[in-house]
Each structure stands twice: as structure tokens, then as C-alpha cells.
Amino acid sequence: GQNIDQPTEMTATEGAIVQINCTYQTSGFNGLFWYQQHAGEAPTFLSYNVLDGLEEKGRFSSFLSRSKGYSYLLLKELQMKDSASYLCAVVDSNYQLIWGAGTKLIIKP
Amino acid sequence: GAVVSQHPSRVICKSGTSVKIECRSLDFQATTMFWYRQFPKQSLMLMATSNEGSKATYEQGVEKDKFLINHASLTLSTLTVTSAHPEDSSFYICSAREAAGINEQFFGPGTRLTVL
Numbered sequence: 001g002q003n004i005d006q007p008t009e010m011t012a013t014e015g016a017i018v019q020i021n022c023t024y025q026t027s028g029f030n031g032l033f034w035y036q037q038h039a040g041e042a043p044t045f046l047s048y049n050v051l052d053g054l055e056e057k058g059r060f061s062s063f064l065s066r067s068k069g070y071s072y073l074l075l076k077e078l079q080m081k082d083s084a085s086y087l088c089a090v091v092d093s094n095y096q097l098i099w100g101a102g103t104k105l106i107i108k109p
Numbered sequence: 110g111a112v113v114s115q116h117p118s119r120v121i122c123k124s125g126t127s128v129k130i131e132c133r134s135l136d137f138q139a140t141t142m143f144w145y146r147q148f149p150k151q152s153l154m155l156m157a158t159s160n161e162g163s164k165a166t167y168e169q170g171v172e173k174d175k176f177l178i179n180h181a182s183l184t185l186s187t188l189t190v191t192s193a194h195p196e197d198s199s200f201y202i203c204s205a206r207e208a209a210g211i212n213e214q215f216f217g218p219g220t221r222l223t224v225l
């Protein structure tokens with residue numbers, strides 16, 4: 001079966017750095033997305049990785065290792081507005097998005 | 110960037126009535142649109158995939174006669190929840206993809222359905 005694993009909840013302090021991990025087992029791989037979702041809102045795109053390595057975009061970075069079936073989202077200089085759920089999603093061989101359950105990130109002052 | 114709208118954003122209806130939700134791609138043509146449902150504190154659950162001009166493909170466990178999907182044009186897809194019941198209360202989100210082989214999906218803002 002297809003499976004995406006990410007922690008259910010994480011807590012971090014404003015101004016700090018947090019890393020949210022995602023491991024996957026899917027039938028094929030055509031890329032991995034990270035989305036941010038605030039409560040009651042639709043997901044918004046953060047990053048897309050299809051090759052191994054680190055993609056940096058401002059305070060957010062995303063890393064992918066295809067051989068390990070592993071990705072992480074790194075958030076630096078955390079702000080209170082970063083409190084949200086972060087969803088990892090993998091594109092399988094049929095170009096379908098397989099979603100993780102999301103990681104709820106709580107930022108404390 | 111690509112924009113997807115949904116209407117209505119929030120709807121409250123009585124049990125037994127039908128509710129139609131519209132999803133529009135505003136500045137691009139969407140060959141494929143997706144309908145998701147999300148219950149509180151849970152992840153997105155894909156309900157169906159629709160390609161313009163053809164019948165939608167429903168995920169296992171989703172009743173096609175209850176959740177009617179129409180994708181009549183490249184910019185509009187509709188989801189009709191027929192004979193809605195309280196257990197259908199959920200957050201319904203559509204997304205659109207511009208063309209086959211392009212992976213990114215652009216999400217609408219979602220529709221909060223409450224069935225009394």
C-alpha cells in the first residue's frame with residue numbers, strides 16, 4: 001500500500017528553527033509537495049522537490065532523498081503566523097497526489 | 110499565479126436537501142479538477158478526479174450517486190451533494206491542474222458545509 005508518515009504535532013518557540021520530517025512509501029515517485037494549511041482554510045503551496053537535495057525559499061527550505069524515501073521541511077526564524085498544519089504529499093506513478101495526515105505546528109512566544 | 114475560486118464559501122442546509130458547490134479556475138484552463146473532503150483535524154481525502162468532458166473517477170467508498178460531479182468546461186467543475194445528511198457536514202475543497210504531466214494543483218479556498 002501507499003503510505004506517508006509525518007509527526008502529528010510539533011511545538012517550537014518564536015524565532016527558533018523547526019524541522020518537519022516526512023517519510024513515504026508509494027508506487028512510483030514523481031515529486032513531493034509541502035503545503036501549509038491554516039485552520040479553516042485551504043492548503044497553500046510551499047515547495048516542490050523532484051530531485052535530491054535542498055531547495056531554499058526564504059525562511060522555508062525543503063529537502064528530498066529519493067533513495068531513503070524521506071523529505072523534510074525546515075522553517076527558520078519562526079513567527080507566530082507560522083502556526084498551521086504542514087502537509088506532505090507525494091505524486092505517485094499515476095500522477096495522483098498521496099497526502100500525509102499533516103503536522104500541526106504550534107508556535108509559542 | 111493561478112487562482113481557483115469556490116462558491117459558496119459557507120453553506121448551511123437542512124437534512125434532505127441538495128447543495129451545489131462551484132469550482133472555477135480564473136486565469137487558466139484546468140484539464141483536471143479534484144474534489145477533496147476534510148473532516149476536523151484530519152488530512153485531505155480525495156473524493157474524485159474529473160477531467161473536462163468526461164465522467165469523474167470516484168475514489169473507493171465515495172458514492173457517485175450522492176456526490177454528483179460535473180466538469181462541463183475547462184474552467185468550471187461542480188459538486189452536488191444530494192440529499193445531504195448531518196454526516197456530510199465537512200470542509201469541501203477543490204483543486205485544479207492545468208495539464209497532464211504538470212504536477213502542481215492549485216486549491217480553491219474551500220466550502221464549509223453544515224447540514225442540520
